[in-house]
Amino acid sequence: MSRSCLAVILAAGDSTRMKSSMSKVLHPVANRPMIAHVMAAVASAGMTDAALVVGRDAEKVAKAGSLEGISVKSFLQTERLGTGHAVLAAREAIAEGFDDVLVAYGDVPLITAAPFAAAREKLAEGADVVVIGFHTDKPFGYGRLLVENGELVAIREEKDATDEERKVTWCNSGLMAINGKKALALLDKIGNSNAKGEYYLTDLVEIARAEGGKVVAVDAPETELTGCNNRAELAVIEKLWQERRRHELMVSGVSMIAPETVFLSFDTEIGQDALIEPNVVFGPGVTIDGGAVIHAFSHIEGAHVSAGATVGPFARLRPGADLAEGSKVGNFCEVKNGKIGEGAKVNHLTYIGDAVVGAHANIGAGTITCNYDGVNKHQTVIGANSFVGSNSSLVAPVSIGDGAYVASGSVITENVPADALALGRARQEVKPERAKLIRERALAIKAARKPAK
Known part of the structure; x- marks a missing residue:
């Protein structure tokens, strides 16, 4: 016109x-x-x-x-x-x-x-x-x-x-x-x-x-x-907006198992053949490519999820999270300003912040990138095909080379070369019969604390 x-x-x-x-x-x-x-x-x-x-x-x-x-x-x-x-x-x-x-x-x-x-x-x-x-x-x-x-x-x-x-x-x-x-x-x-x-x-x-x-x-x-004069009418408008946008996405080829439980932002973009499970919340700035799977009870904001990647259940992607094709961020994981490489796995109970995880790396349960020193944020770089054992702490700035191994329970404060094995934990000691003595002492203390009848 x-x-x-x-x-x-x-x-x-x-x-x-x-x-x-x-x-x-x-x-x-x-x-x-x-x-x-x-x-x-x-x-x-x-x-x-x-x-x-x-x-x-x-x-x-x-x-x-x-x-x-x-x-x-x-x-x-x-x-x-x-x-x-x-x-x-x-x-x-x-x-x-x-x-x-x-x-x-x-x-x-x-x-x-x-x-x-x-x-x-x-x-x-x-x-x-x-x-x-x-x-x-x-x-x-x-x-x-x-x-x-x-x-x-x-x-x-x-x-x-x-x-x-x-x-x-x-x-x-x-x-x-x-x-x-x-x-x-x-x-x-x-x-x-x-x-x-x-x-x-x-x-x-x-x-x-x-x-x-x-x-x-x-x-x-x-x-x-529909106009808005009070909070009740605001909630109705939110409901109507969500229903309209969900419908637009579903007719464009996005699958939602329980659409009424999925909440979108004004700029949420989801590609064809993506699957969104129940109870997922999208904050601003999210792009989900076609073929990605977002499992139930996940919260995503300011993030990009590539084709074939999976998120959740119970995962949180914060601003700057970028998941490459075929990567996985599993249950009770959080990624903030982190790039997860192609085919890499962050399966459970892990925090990845200010980090780059290389292709096909495996991050064990309970791993934490310690990115904050109380004043500044620092980066962790984890190489391709590397393996980080469960319950490890990677104290940034630090890098793990391609193909390197980090033993479970390690605290890593220095760079690990490619294909090296890093252990950052106390050596295990076994003291025969010591458990029995500790238990007897604890029971004696408990008995001493009981009031006399």
């Missing part, structure tokens, strides 16, 4: 019902602020200019609403005098003369590009105002869209509607598109002659029609227009 468009995003509310120390639009859905979801939809609809109307936490909201590829200008709304007044806070941007002006809200994070595109298409066909509506089987409380001969003649609020009008199930979402060449003229005619003394954006319908303009409505899925 070659027409220019300005998206005006209203995000200045006080969020009192949210009962929060921060603005409502900063609350995350899928680990991303609500306002950022809206801006992403704006970007995907091909719009390159946005006016962000801010109030509470203005700087934080502006930062969260910044998105690469969109020129975003922020405008402070110092008074809350209705939606019409809020849009006019961006007067300077609207006056630049865009073909289309689209008005959306910062607390509708499920919105996609499709409703925006549909509204702009109607503007291109000659409409002056386009209202985005939704059909619902529970219309109570919403303004009804009253349409005659294909044109929107009024938005009737619940309290003002007749019994017949209340039967209408097409409702107003609050989102709207306006002919950019007429936008300021129309907006300036909104009055505040109502009980609250506020300026309502919905008055544009009557104003535009009175001017001889054309007003129409387009439809959008009800879920996409």
